[in-house]
Amino acid sequence: MARVVLVTGVSDDFAARCARSLAARPGLEVVGVDLVPPRRPLEDVSFVRADVRSPVLAGLLVSREVDTVVHLAPLVVRGGSRRSRAADKESNVIGSMQLFAACQRSSRVRSVVLGSTAEVYAASARNPAAFREDAGLRGGPRTAFAQDCLEIESYARSLPQRRPDVAVTVLRLGPLLGAGVRSQLTRWLSGPVVPKAAGFDARLQFLHPADGAHAVTRAVTHPEPGLYNVAAPDVVMLSQLLTWLGRPAWPVPRPALAALRRPAARADLTVPDDVDGITFGRVLDVRRVAEALQVRSHWTSRSAAEEFIALTSPGVRSHIVSVAQRRLGAGRA
Template sequence: MTHTVLVTGVSRHIGARVASVLAADPDISRVIGVDTVPPPSLTRDGGKSLGRTEFVRVDLRSPDIAQVIAAADIDTVVHMSLVSAPSRNAGRAYMKEHNVIGTMQLLGACQRSATVRRVVVRSTTAVYGSSPGDPAVFTEGVEPHDLPSHGYGKDAVEVEGYVRGFARRRPDIAVSLLRFANFMGPGVDSPLTRYFAQPVMPTVFGFDPRLQFVHEDDAVEVLRRMATDDHPGTFNVAGAGVLLLSQCVRRAGRIPLPLFAPAFRWLGEAARSVGLVDFSPEQLRLMSHGRAVDSSALEAELGWRPKFTTAAAFEDFLHSRLRGAA
């Protein structure tokens, strides 16, 4: 039984939702949410949306996280704190430190803990990279043709290496590693959702990549199930099916702007410098070659499948964020 849960990254949307759902579970005694800044809901609604969640301000790069785990007798850790894009203020160096060094500190604290018995880590399908030599669909055991060498994907590859090392050193702890496709839904704010919200959508000339999404409701449900029962292993998490980028553009009612790759990259750097959209080198590869994964291992493990397909998740995003605002 899960008694006391630590959720990292609660100042961001999905992390806050996971903490809230776990706090609503009567079988869970206590939920502690940690982040470097308070969740917006603490100031917006007095923390009502977080329920019983207790917020503690902690920088995962510091040893303080070990004191939190020890003081609260944490038995389950849900690590949601990976940052997918650098902020204008902090930049890429801080992002890498937060993702990699922060995870190392957290896992080190879990390794020394006598009470932790379950660890759930949010990762990303970006660990597979995007290249013309990729298989049509990635399963968890397929080695990527070209490992990501930039940004979030590269950080996630390093994080996963530390997670596997931790699992070997503490075989008594159930470790679940979840590779999520791009989150999509009404409350998701990411480089990709900001891209789809632009009136004109740059594309890479000559390419029409396959994209996959996971709806935020399904992501939260997967994390809830993983946090309340043991499901060790590595699992892809994505809505069924794929959408071509051209289909996304048409469904969003946007104007495509095909650009040669160097111009796309230049435009991305300009947009990133003013905080509009993050067209990183990794994003350029995704927008050229796409990526699709197989989530059947997760569905077999949980006896459950996502309610939203990739297309339905995108439609819900369009309805709530674009058409609803029109």
């Protein structure tokens, strides 16, 4: 008998990719759920239009005999929500509480996989070389999105206290980067200039969506309860990345960077909510996921960046270099 996996948030490209990856595995039947239809075909995934806050979802778990729930809906907000803070919290935190309550009531549910974020680790000048899963979250997360994700994690991790037979796996995902990724991070890097904190050169670590989908799939097919960091093993400096992109930095005093967010938007520039992350950087220790889940990234941070750059319009520096090379070549001819 096929296992039935329910995936939330499939209007998002990454969640949809995870759903398709799961559906491609033999013995798995996948149901995708969201209030908004996906932008691309889900292929072998059965789509149900529903809200995670709706009582309909509890009935869906029972009627479809779902045994595994993959909750990725909270990550959709990081892609760029235009809703109010209250609406985001209602959808993410309250919706997650209701989803986990429905899982608790359904006797068939045996596994829950939650997609969380590396942003729960507060970036600062006191960053360790790499954050381990057992690192204390001193100072607390800096963004509202990260606060929500940490609260959702607490509800998910408390589920086995009421249902000891349910395995809960939490994946703290690094920033997604690669072809087609749409996020605050990619909008920030795609502007004509890139606002950054003056005097800082952040250590950046990325996650290619293919590796993220592989980690989610592995967590479903080989359930191993626990908390895991998921990211590429290498690090790229912000200055390196801007050089590859051919985009000039716009150094701004760090205290003013967050205040620049709205004025920058009017100039078609983006300043991410995670100002501390783009100032100090945030690097994850990924040894635990490799050992326990046998998940190793095929894409490095650098190769994920190179794929993104290959499909991004050249920056002004790249254009200047290209013009100079053409003129130099013409002069020699």
